[in-house]
Amino acid sequence: MLSHHDRTELEKIERSLELTDPGLAAALRDGKRPKSRALRSTLLIAVDVIAVTLLVLGLILPDPGVTLCGILALTGTVWTHVARHKI
Known part of the structure; x- marks a missing residue:
């Protein structure tokens, strides 16, 4: 299980990815390769x-x-x- 700090960092990375490359973020979320x-x-x-x-x-x-x-x-x-x- 991830620590609180690790989860927070992953959420920051996820938000950053959604802002910079929404297509890649959607592909990763859906489990599809870009x-x-x-x-x-x-x-x-x-x-x-x-x-x-x-x-x-x-x-x-x-x-x-x-x-x-x-x-x-x-x-x-x-x-x-x-x-x-x-x-």
Whole structure:
């Protein structure tokens, strides 16, 4: 069991966290992990690179299927970027 001093300090930390980052405080209170934007951004950049690579390979190689895959992948990544910034 925590002492009175420890409980008081924890309450101060909780109030401070609620004021500075209410989203994190709510996630901790509900037992959910906060969403990682870094992982999402890294994954989106990797998909961007793959889409551009497919498009360039499709333009170099005489294969219209690779070009079509590159165009579709690039369209999907552009749509994802636009949808992400509207939120």
